[in-house]
Amino acid sequence: MNDMIIELNQLTKRFPVGSGFFTALTDINLEFGKGEFAGLVGPSGSGKTTLLNIIGSLDVPSDGSATVMGKSIASLNQKQAANLRNHNIGFIFQTYNLLPVYTVYENVEFALLLQNMSTNERRKAVMQALEWVGLTDKEKSKPSMLSGGECQRVAIARSMVKKPEIVLADEPTANLDSKNSHHILQTMQKLNEELGVTFIFSTHDEKVMQYLKRKISLADGKVVNDELVSMLQ
Amino acid sequence: MIKFLIKGILRDKSRSLLPVIVVSLGVFLTVFMSGWMKGVFGDMIDMNANYSMGHVKIMTRAYAENEEQIPNDLALLDVSSLTEKLNKEYPDLEWVRRIQFGGLLDVPDANGETRAQGPAAGRAVDLLSAGSKEAERLNIPKSIVKGRLPQKQGEVLISHEFAERFGVELGDDISILGSTMYGSMVVPTFQVCGTINFGMAMLDRGAIIMDITDAELAFDMCDAAGELLAYFKSGLYDDELALAIREDFNNKYSDEADEFSPQMVRLRDEATLKQYLDMADNMSAMMVSIFVIAMSIVLWNTGLLGGLRRYTEYGVRLALGEEKGHIFRTIIYEAVIIGSIGSVVGSALGIGVSYYLQENGIDFSAMMENVTMMMPTVYRAKVTPELFYIGFIPGLLAMTLGNALAGYAIYKRKTAQLFKELEV
Numbered sequence: 001m002n003d004m005i006i007e008l009n010q011l012t013k014r015f016p017v018g019s020g021f022f023t024a025l026t027d028i029n030l031e032f033g034k035g036e037f038a039g040l041v042g043p044s045g046s047g048k049t050t051l052l053n054i055i056g057s058l059d060v061p062s063d064g065s066a067t068v069m070g071k072s073i074a075s076l077n078q079k080q081a082a083n084l085r086n087h088n089i090g091f092i093f094q095t096y097n098l099l100p101v102y103t104v105y106e107n108v109e110f111a112l113l114l115q116n117m118s119t120n121e122r123r124k125a126v127m128q129a130l131e132w133v134g135l136t137d138k139e140k141s142k143p144s145m146l147s148g149g150e151c152q153r154v155a156i157a158r159s160m161v162k163k164p165e166i167v168l169a170d171e172p173t174a175n176l177d178s179k180n181s182h183h184i185l186q187t188m189q190k191l192n193e194e195l196g197v198t199f200i201f202s203t204h205d206e207k208v209m210q211y212l213k214r215k216i217s218l219a220d221g222k223v224v225n226d227e228l229v230s231m232l233q
Numbered sequence: 234m235i236k237f238l239i240k241g242i243l244r245d246k247s248r249s250l251l252p253v254i255v256v257s258l259g260v261f262l263t264v265f266m267s268g269w270m271k272g273v274f275g276d277m278i279d280m281n282a283n284y285s286m287g288h289v290k291i292m293t294r295a296y297a298e299n300e301e302q303i304p305n306d307l308a309l310l311d312v313s314s315l316t317e318k319l320n321k322e323y324p325d326l327e328w329v330r331r332i333q334f335g336g337l338l339d340v341p342d343a344n345g346e347t348r349a350q351g352p353a354a355g356r357a358v359d360l361l362s363a364g365s366k367e368a369e370r371l372n373i374p375k376s377i378v379k380g381r382l383p384q385k386q387g388e389v390l391i392s393h394e395f396a397e398r399f400g401v402e403l404g405d406d407i408s409i410l411g412s413t414m415y416g417s418m419v420v421p422t423f424q425v426c427g428t429i430n431f432g433m434a435m436l437d438r439g440a441i442i443m444d445i446t447d448a449e450l451a452f453d454m455c456d457a458a459g460e461l462l463a464y465f466k467s468g469l470y471d472d473e474l475a476l477a478i479r480e481d482f483n484n485k486y487s488d489e490a491d492e493f494s495p496q497m498v499r500l501r502d503e504a505t506l507k508q509y510l511d512m513a514d515n516m517s518a519m520m521v522s523i524f525v526i527a528m529s530i531v532l533w534n535t536g537l538l539g540g541l542r543r544y545t546e547y548g549v550r551l552a553l554g555e556e557k558g559h560i561f562r563t564i565i566y567e568a569v570i571i572g573s574i575g576s577v578v579g580s581a582l583g584i585g586v587s588y589y590l591q592e593n594g595i596d597f598s599a600m601m602e603n604v605t606m607m608m609p610t611v612y613r614a615k616v617t618p619e620l621f622y623i624g625f626i627p628g629l630l631a632m633t634l635g636n637a638l639a640g641y642a643i644y645k646r647k648t649a650q651l652f653k654e655l656e657v
Binding site for chain 1: 245556559
């Protein structure tokens with residue numbers, strides 16, 4: 001039985017540029033299993049974010065295939081792609097992207113509003129997510145009242161509240177100082193271990209790399225190295 | 234989700250305040266201008282109806298052709314019998330007789346010699362019959378400056394301006410140099426029981442108001458009338474019904490070969506008034522159209538700016554699993570909420586100001602001293618049921634349309650392209 005939740009086969013992504021095309025990813029073959037804590041590392045323009053976008057069903061491959069949770073990304077219509085993101089994939093962004101006019105509680109709750117959960121169920125799930133990231137005392141605060149580290153913890157809670165199988169984190173520590181970066185990474189590591197959620201990072205931050213169990217190096221849209229870090233250490 | 238959107242609207246002033254102000258202002262202007270025009274045109278229409286046209290009017294064909302000359306020699310005869318028939322055939326209408334006349338007002342001194350003279354436009358209406366509404370219809374009780382309404386035959390009201398100019402006091406006698414309907418010259422004398430200010434420049438220069446029976450006697454017009462006016466008993470002018478009645482009456486009674494045969498016209502047949510009514514209708518429609526187009530453009534841009542400012546939010550929502558179509562729909566929901574708030578505020582302000590001006594009016598008399606048209610000097614707005622939706626619907630429509638146009642740009646983007654633009 002295949003227990004891979006993400007399978008990328010001969011994946012190529014091209015973008016139209018002028019009269020020609022720019023190839024962002026070439027022949028990517030990767031698989032991710034449940035509970036992985038992996039990172040896509042490489043310089044800017046190496047294709048990390050494009051790959052995350054395809055895994056997150058925000059984009060489709062030009063050639064090859066990407067299968068996430070048993071669903072071919074290329075064959076999903078808009079509604080099915082949104083449904084996949086809503087139930088199975090969480091996103092964490094470099095700049096947190098919390099909605100400024102809503103409280104911490106409401107920011108985390110938003111993901112559940114799309115799932116037609118009852119108020120009580122939502123309340124329970126939001127408080128649990130805030131507990132995971134240690135922010136239950138900040139539920140009524142607005143993002144502007146929080147530190148950068150706290151904002152990113154809210155973003156983690158928001159991505160985790162719907163208990164997704166996969167969390168995609170695009171440079172999650174880029175705007176954080178060292179102490180907060182470690183705190184964030186430890187939080188995600190704990191969630192990975194306790195809940196078995198697959199985390200895939202896009203990063204070139206050395207601090208993040210210390211925590212990765214698998215490091216996939218990209219350069220010019222190609223996988224140049226794929227290693228299991230914990231096994232090497 | 235709706236609760237979530239409302240929270241956002243209430244907390245994010247830049248999302249809601251400017252659009253609410255724009256919509257409120259636009260709706261206010263539409264409602265107020267509409268109320269003002271309705272009032273001004275309505276006043277003109279009512280004034281024309283009350284003073285000269287009625288809702289429908291019957292004259293002889295010859296009188297109608299020379300109406301501006303007030304040719305009483307061509308007046309309707311046997312009016313009682315005609316009125317009796319009309320009451321039976323058209324029970325929705327209340328019929329009144331009117332006699333207009335022109336003449337020279339002569340003010341004698343203590344010796345009966347002429348002290349002053351001036352031209353006057355006379356109007357004879359039913360002031361003495363029990364239950365007559367004519368005095369109220371012509372707004373005479375409220376227009377009396379000094380004295381009182383005529384209470385017996387031989388008493389008349391004259392314009393206050395005329396009385397002031399020629400030093401006429403209450404109780405003084407005045408004579409009218411005029412002619413009977415058969416062409417003989419007459420100089421009947423009356424006693425002034427009051428002075429009156431109509432608030433209409435044309436009438437206030439020189440007018441005399443008397444009971445219809447006095448005019449019948451003075452001008453030898455027994456059972457005759459220059460004009461037979463009718464008003465709908467509901468008090469409201471119904472153009473369709475008036476048209477139907479006019480057609481019916483003229484088919485039955487009017488004879489093109491007989492210049493003394495009666496002919497009916499309706500209020501809207503009065504040439505100037507027809508133009509006013511058409512203009513009022515057109516202006517209302519134009520104003521609403523301009524409002525919807527202008528507001529849509531403004532709100533489209535406001536929506537685009539708001540959309541650009543909220544790109545990150547839309548990107549996050551896409552990433553959280555919201556469909557583009559759902560985001561588009563929420564933009565519309567927000568527009569409906571903001572549009573409703575703006576439209577309610579704008580309508581309330583518009584109706585409020587219109588109501589104030591309906592009760593108080595604005596006096597333009599200083600600007601209308603030389604006006605010869607029959608038009609009011611105090612202009613008022615009019616609150617009608619139409620005001621409750623004439624601004625509300627366009628306000629809502631403009632806001633929704635503006636935001637739909639702005640949201641469409643987001644909707645049409647490919648998700649990945651949009652996500653990149655969102656810079657999340």
